[in-house]
Amino acid sequence: MTALTVSQVTKRFGTTAALAGVDLHVADGGVTAVLGPSGCGKTTLLRLVAGFGDPDAGTIELGGKQVFGPGHSVPAQRRRVGYVPQEGALFPHLDVAGNIGFGLPRAERRDGRRAAELLDLVGLNADLAHRFPHQLSGGQQQRVALARALAPQPSLVLLDEPFSSLDAGLRLSTAAAVVEALRANGTTALLVTHDQNEALSLADQVAVMADGRIAQVGPPRDVYSVPGDPVVAAFVGAAVFVPAVVTGLTASCDLGTLPVAAGAAEGEARVLVRPEQIRLLGPADGAGDGAGNGSNGVLVGVVTEIRYFGHDATVQLRLAHSGLTVTARVPGDQLPSPGARVRLAVTGPVNAYAASG
Amino acid sequence: MGWSEAWRLLVRPRVGDLLVNTTKLVAGGMVASAVLGTAAAWLVERTDLPLRRVWHVLLAAPLAVPAFVVSYGWVSLTSAVEGYRGALLIVVLAYYPLVYLPVGATLRGLDPALEESARSLGFGPWRTFARVVLPQLRPAILGGSLLVGLHLLAEFGALQMLRFPTFTTAIYDQYRSSFNGPAANMLAGVLVVYCGVLVVTELALRGRQRYARLGSGVSRAAVPARLGWFTVPALAGLGAVVALALGVPFASIIRWLVAGASTAFPVGELATATGSAAGLGLAGALATVALAAPVAWLAVRHPGRVATLLERSTYTANALPGIVVALALVTLSLRVLPAAYQTTTLLIIAYAIMFLPRAMVAARAAIAQAPPVLDDVALALGNSPMRAWRRVTLPLIAPGIGAGAILVFLAVVTELTATLLLAPTGTQTLATEFWSKTNDIDYGAAAPYAALMVVLSTPATVLLTRSVRRGP
Numbered sequence: 001m002t003a004l005t006v007s008q009v010t011k012r013f014g015t016t017a018a019l020a021g022v023d024l025h026v027a028d029g030g031v032t033a034v035l036g037p038s039g040c041g042k043t044t045l046l047r048l049v050a051g052f053g054d055p056d057a058g059t060i061e062l063g064g065k066q067v068f069g070p071g072h073s074v075p076a077q078r079r080r081v082g083y084v085p086q087e088g089a090l091f092p093h094l095d096v097a098g099n100i101g102f103g104l105p106r107a108e109r110r111d112g113r114r115a116a117e118l119l120d121l122v123g124l125n126a127d128l129a130h131r132f133p134h135q136l137s138g139g140q141q142q143r144v145a146l147a148r149a150l151a152p153q154p155s156l157v158l159l160d161e162p163f164s165s166l167d168a169g170l171r172l173s174t175a176a177a178v179v180e181a182l183r184a185n186g187t188t189a190l191l192v193t194h195d196q197n198e199a200l201s202l203a204d205q206v207a208v209m210a211d212g213r214i215a216q217v218g219p220p221r222d223v224y225s226v227p228g229d230p231v232v233a234a235f236v237g238a239a240v241f242v243p244a245v246v247t248g249l250t251a252s253c254d255l256g257t258l259p260v261a262a263g264a265a266e267g268e269a270r271v272l273v274r275p276e277q278i279r280l281l282g283p284a285d286g287a288g289d290g291a292g293n294g295s296n297g298v299l300v301g302v303v304t305e306i307r308y309f310g311h312d313a314t315v316q317l318r319l320a321h322s323g324l325t326v327t328a329r330v331p332g333d334q335l336p337s338p339g340a341r342v343r344l345a346v347t348g349p350v351n352a353y354a355a356s357g
Numbered sequence: 358m359g360w361s362e363a364w365r366l367l368v369r370p371r372v373g374d375l376l377v378n379t380t381k382l383v384a385g386g387m388v389a390s391a392v393l394g395t396a397a398a399w400l401v402e403r404t405d406l407p408l409r410r411v412w413h414v415l416l417a418a419p420l421a422v423p424a425f426v427v428s429y430g431w432v433s434l435t436s437a438v439e440g441y442r443g444a445l446l447i448v449v450l451a452y453y454p455l456v457y458l459p460v461g462a463t464l465r466g467l468d469p470a471l472e473e474s475a476r477s478l479g480f481g482p483w484r485t486f487a488r489v490v491l492p493q494l495r496p497a498i499l500g501g502s503l504l505v506g507l508h509l510l511a512e513f514g515a516l517q518m519l520r521f522p523t524f525t526t527a528i529y530d531q532y533r534s535s536f537n538g539p540a541a542n543m544l545a546g547v548l549v550v551y552c553g554v555l556v557v558t559e560l561a562l563r564g565r566q567r568y569a570r571l572g573s574g575v576s577r578a579a580v581p582a583r584l585g586w587f588t589v590p591a592l593a594g595l596g597a598v599v600a601l602a603l604g605v606p607f608a609s610i611i612r613w614l615v616a617g618a619s620t621a622f623p624v625g626e627l628a629t630a631t632g633s634a635a636g637l638g639l640a641g642a643l644a645t646v647a648l649a650a651p652v653a654w655l656a657v658r659h660p661g662r663v664a665t666l667l668e669r670s671t672y673t674a675n676a677l678p679g680i681v682v683a684l685a686l687v688t689l690s691l692r693v694l695p696a697a698y699q700t701t702t703l704l705i706i707a708y709a710i711m712f713l714p715r716a717m718v719a720a721r722a723a724i725a726q727a728p729p730v731l732d733d734v735a736l737a738l739g740n741s742p743m744r745a746w747r748r749v750t751l752p753l754i755a756p757g758i759g760a761g762a763i764l765v766f767l768a769v770v771t772e773l774t775a776t777l778l779l780a781p782t783g784t785q786t787l788a789t790e791f792w793s794k795t796n797d798i799d800y801g802a803a804a805p806y807a808a809l810m811v812v813l814s815t816p817a818t819v820l821l822t823r824s825v826r827r828g829p
Contacts, residue, residue: 052733076736077745083737089730093752102748103738152739 001064003028003156003188004049009058011044018044019055020212026156026205031179031189033199036209037235042192045209046158049190050083051076063155082149082157082187087165088141090133096144097129103152118147122181138166139174146178150185157182159191163198175202196236200224208232225274226261230353233272238314240273240326246352254322255346256299264352271350275314278328280336281343284320301326303340308332317344363543371527372547379510379523379551382444386509387502389449393598394456395498400591402464405581407588412595413461417454419602421818423771424451425514425792426807430606432518433613433800444521450602451515452508456501463497464490469580482582503559510552511678513774514792524548525680529774538688545681552676610807617801626790627805634770634786637701641708641769642762645716648709650758653720658729668717675714682710683775704779711775712768716761723757760820767817771810787813 004026011019018041026032034042048055051067051074060068062081067074090099100118101109108114116126122143133141142162149157162178163171179202182189193199199206200220207217208227216228227233230241244253246269251260253271255278260271284300301317304325313335315328320341328344336342401412419427428447431438438447467490475485510525517526524544532541584591649671656668674682686707690697697703727750735745773788780789791806 047733050733050737052736075741076733077739077741079737080739081737083734085730085734089728089734091731091734091749091753092726093749102735103740148734148738158737 001028002026002061003063004190005059005061006045006049007059007061009045009048009055009060011041011048011053011055017212019048022058022209022212022214024207024214024217026188026190028188029186030204031182031191031202032205032207033191033193033203034207034209035193035196035199035236038194040209041212042194042209043160046160046190046192049156050081050158051079080152080154082152082154084142084145084149084157084159084162086161087138088133088145088162090136090141090144090148092133095130095132096136099133099144100147100151102148114151115147118151119144121150121185122147123177137170139170142166142174143177143181146181150181150187155188157187157189159189161193162191164193164195171198200236206236208235210235226351227272230270230272233351233353238275238327238329240275240278241270241353242273242324242326243355244269244271244352251350251352254319254324255326258346259349260352261349265354268355269352270355271352273326273346273350275327275329277346277348277350278317278326279345279347280315280328280330280334281345283336284341284343299344299346300341301344303336303338303342306335306338308335317342362539372544375522375524375527375544376547378441378521381441382448382516382521382523383506383509383555385445386448386452387506389445390453390456390505391498391502393449393453394501395460395494397453397457397595397598398461398464400595402461403582404584404591405588406584406591406595415599415603416457416595417818418599419451420454420458421814422451422603422606422811423514423773423788423814424448424508424512425518425773425788426610426810427451427602427606428515428518429791429795429800429803429807430609434605434609439520441521444516444519446601447515447519448509448512450598452505453598453602455504455508456498459497459501460494463494467493499559499562503555506555507552507676507678510548510555511680511774513680514788518795524551525678525774528680528684529777532684532687532778541684542688545684548678549681552678556676606807610804610811613800613804614808617804622805623802626785627809630785630787630790630806631809633784634788637704637708637776637786638766638769640701640705641712642716642766644705645709645712645765646720646758646762649713649716649720649761653717653724657721657724668721671713671717674710674712677711679707679711679772679774680778682707683778687778699779699781701781701784704776704781707775707779708765708769708772711772712765715764715768719757719761719764720754723754723761726757727753763820764817767814770813 002025004024006022006024009019009022010017020041022041022045024032024034024045034045036042044053047053048068049060049062054073055068058068059066059070062079066072067079091102094102096119097112097115098109100115101112104114112129115129119126119128124140124143124147128136128140128144133144136144145162146157146159159178163175166174175198179189191199191203200223203220205217206220206223208215208223210231216223216232223232224236227236230239233239242253242255244251244258246260246264246266248266249260249262250257251264251269251271252258255273258271258273284298300320302320303315304318305316307314310332312329312332315330315336316325317328318325397416400406401409401416406412424447427450428438431443431447437443471489471493472485475489476482480488510523512523513525513529516523517529522530524547528541528544528548531544532538652664652667652671655664686703687698690703731749731753732742732745735749736742740748770786771788773792776786776789777792780786787806787810791803791810794800794803794806
């Protein structure tokens with residue numbers, strides 16, 4: 001069953017179109033990430049699903065029931081959708097237990113057991129129940145906000161950039177705890193984020209949004225390795241685009257002749273190469289392969305820049321024969337020195353896109 | 358009244374004298390308050406002065422003593438304070454906290470990294486203060502000084518007691534002695550123009566620069582400057598300010614209380630005056646908050662041209678002296694609705710106009726404490742908009758709105774000018790009773806009223822210092 005179906009939803013603010021016909025299906029259970037740059041309309045989409053505003057056109061269904069359609073709109077308080085806004089937005093006048101119990105009937109609010117259960121679910125100590133929001137760290141606030149949203153057992157939880165205000169270390173652990181709690185509870189979640197790593201590592205399904213439309217939906221691996229168009233490709237990860245000519249299942253370019261996925265159009269194209277597909281094979285020895293034109297299968301590049309990240313590094317290379325600049329991701333312990341001439345090779349299939357796009 | 362008549366009333370030696378007096382007092386009072394307030398704020402906030410918390414309370418405390426009570430404290434001791442110098446001394450002692458508080462709050466919020474950057478760029482401590490700290494303090498100093506100036510333009514009781522005539526006292530005399538409406542109104546017109554000039558000048562000087570902290574992260578506390586040998590003169594200076602601003606009036610009130618108690622202590626009259634002052638205060642506070650809250654709500658939640666205009670227009674009352682508001686209402690009621698003249702309703706309207714800015718500031722801050730995202734969350738948790746408002750918004754804004762109401766209440770209790778002009782015949786408040794006793798040079802009988810006003814003003818002052826401490 002689908003937890004959420006959004007069909008052809010549009011929304012304009014003044015003259016700008018925030019959503020230009022969005023279609024999205026979210027299956028029951030699991031986490032779907034809506035990934036896009038800021039201003040792409042993803043938060044608008046979330047707010048329309050929650051019922052904080054009405055689309056100009058289109059329909060929204062929750063659990064098979066239409067909550068927005070032509071001439072009818074279920075108000076937010078009757079949609080039974082959990083909402084976790086940026087920075088948590090805990091009620092400052094209520095303690096943790098009061099916040100978690102806010103959406104519960106009075107009797108359940110009183111006895112406090114549900115609050116303890118939920119604190120446990122989001123991995124927080126029950127001692128925190130009587131703290132006030134300003135006495136909690138950012139990560140704790142965010143987890144309490146999730147517990148509050150889960151308390152009335154909603155069919156769907158919406159999370160609006162819930163980790164973006166946390167610093168890097170806290171972000172990873174909080175995100176992991178939140179997703180674990182969602183999965184343990186069997187709750188369907190829609191997570192809006194602009195952070196590729198967050199979307200790819202947390203979600204079961206990633207919907208990439210651009211210019212008010214969903215550009216691609218799929219499992220994280222597909223979205224990363226078989227992006228539907230160059231915009232999606234560049235947004236979900238580092239990308240090198242190389243001009244090429246496609247013939248059948250191969251593309252020939254400055255990086256040699258590379259296998260392409262089936263279905264690519266023949267002729268002029270540009271292929272996507274991820275930096276981790278480019279491997280460094282070791283120093284190029286002297287003048288013997290000076291041309292390094294790829295005809296003998298050996299590519300040679302000059303190292304122009306190195307960015308070191310500890311666990312790995314990116315190396316920028318200028319190809320000796322064509323002057324094309326490419327970026328390779330290499331393990332942190334196998335670094336060439338700047339200015340060195342190295343041999344390189346491309347592994348795995350590449351994706352080809354129409355040249356003009 | 359024709360144009361020639363207006364011109365004749367406007368251009369006469371009396372107006373020239375008043376202009377000189379008022380300008381001397383406003384200019385002197387603003388500059389002296391700015392210097393004193395800034396110096397005191399720097400000593401308390403940024404140096405290793407001993408007992409800084411205690412000094413902070415003592416330096417803010419003069420706000421709890423109405424200026425005409427300070428004036429009474431001095432004048433009942435010695436008539437040497439009559440005239441310009443005495444008037445300047447007393448108004449500065451009464452009003453410098455209006456500069457001290459915002460400058461102190463700004464210094465507290467100032468990121469010490471700015472000063473450290475200046476020092477690392479080779480600036481000495483004095484150049485750092487002049488080139489980095491002072492520009493940051495400029496809005497606070499200018500804003501505080503403007504408030505001082507507007508208070509001085511509106512001040513009636515203190516200056517009347519010191520026999521230092523300004524526009525406000527002259528308007529009152531003109532109105533009272535001859536019920537000469539046109540003459541008083543022309544003077545009031547000049548006074549309004551004067552206030553407008555002051556406000557516009559401040560706006561122009563403040564400029565459009567932003568003085569916000571850029572970047573994120575929490576700013577550290579500053580390392581206090583070492584005073585060294587300067588500690589002793591600094592302590593002596595602050596001690597003198599506190600002694601003159603608080604010690605003298607308090608000693609004087611106590612002395613007259615003791616002297617007055619030997620004769621008679623009119624418990625009945627005191628109770629009546631307190632009762633009617635409290636009744637007016639309550640009604641004024643409720644009316645003012647009822648007007649301010651919806652405007653503040655509109656300005657915070659639905660900002661737009663109309664909302665902004667509405668909000669700004671309430672602040673213009675900040676620049677309108679009580680005497681002008683009162684006179685306008687007198688004229689208006691006599692022309693349009695004579696039955697309203699000298700009714701409690703008209704007096705409450707005057708209070709609401711005069712103290713709307715105070716309630717607005719409090720209401721605005723309170724409503725900003727309840728961001729709309731909290732409503733969204735409450736809705737998503739199954740509450741109807743009304744229920745969400747009652748369970749989330751109301752508890753969040755109630756304390757701030759209440760604080761605003763208390764501020765208005767206490768302002769009404771110590772209000773003199775408009776009350777004298779507009780109160781129904783026979784209505785006696787603490788301020789008006791105090792005033793009539795002082796006018797009869799019956800200082801002993803006036804003392805209990807002064808003491809009661811100070812006691813009532815103290816909680817408001819504590820609230821005010823707190824809200825300023827939290828910063829803008």
